[in-house]
Amino acid sequence: MRRLALTLAATVAVIGLSACGKSGGSSGSETAAAPEAAPAAAPEPTDAEKQALLAALPAPYNTGDLAHGKQVFAVCKSCHTIVPGGANMTGPNLYGMFGRKPGMAEGYKYSEVVKAATFTWDAEHLDQWLTSPKTFMPGTKMSFVGVKDAKDRVDLIAYLKVETGYKPQ
Numbered sequence: 001m002r003r004l005a006l007t008l009a010a011t012v013a014v015i016g017l018s019a020c021g022k023s024g025g026s027s028g029s030e031t032a033a034a035p036e037a038a039p040a041a042a043p044e045p046t047d048a049e050k051q052a053l054l055a056a057l058p059a060p061y062n063t064g065d066l067a068h069g070k071q072v073f074a075v076c077k078s079c080h081t082i083v084p085g086g087a088n089m090t091g092p093n094l095y096g097m098f099g100r101k102p103g104m105a106e107g108y109k110y111s112e113v114v115k116a117a118t119f120t121w122d123a124e125h126l127d128q129w130l131t132s133p134k135t136f137m138p139g140t141k142m143s144f145v146g147v148k149d150a151k152d153r154v155d156l157i158a159y160l161k162v163e164t165g166y167k168p169q
């Protein structure tokens, strides 16, 4: 957790340097060890950086339509935030989810089945989860029917990767 926060903060800081005039993020690197503090201080990636991240995703996500993914995400928004340090609502904040185990959002009370899951969130697992959460993980308390269209899921997953601080390996 701590290492992830540091890595994220460092990477975002590096991206920030090449970006617009937004600065002031680097002074926060000491406090970056605190999971709540670090993401809040992270500068937003620019649109150009988001496009670069998108292009670096493995196929088919590199051809994802971010604008459409954002539209698909509208159905998630009543329950989830995706910004750094965003609130847990009915569902957990999703920032930083890729590359970590299910059930890790700070301060969120997950169902037993999600807490017990041992896989790591990646595009493939998320694709199955989003197709039908209750089929993929019987017992989950995510009351959501699923995103049935495969292309909608590609665009949504690409959007989530770009927006939630995913870093290519």
Ligand code: HEC
Pocket (backbone or CB within 6 Å): 072, 073, 075, 076, 077, 078, 079, 080, 090, 091, 092, 094, 097, 101, 102, 103, 104, 105, 109, 110, 111, 112, 114, 126, 129, 130, 139, 140, 141, 142, 143, 144, 147
């Ligand atoms: C009606 C509310 C609701 C909607 C709509 C919803 N979710 Fe969820 N989501 C939840 C809840 C509740 C959980 C916690 C599940 C559990 O603990 O069993 C969750 C968990 C998750 C997780 C696991 C997070 C983790 O930290 O392991 C992901 C990923 C996720 N949702 C993505 C989405 C996406 C993407 C959408 C939109 C397509 C969506 N959800 C729509 C309520 C919702």
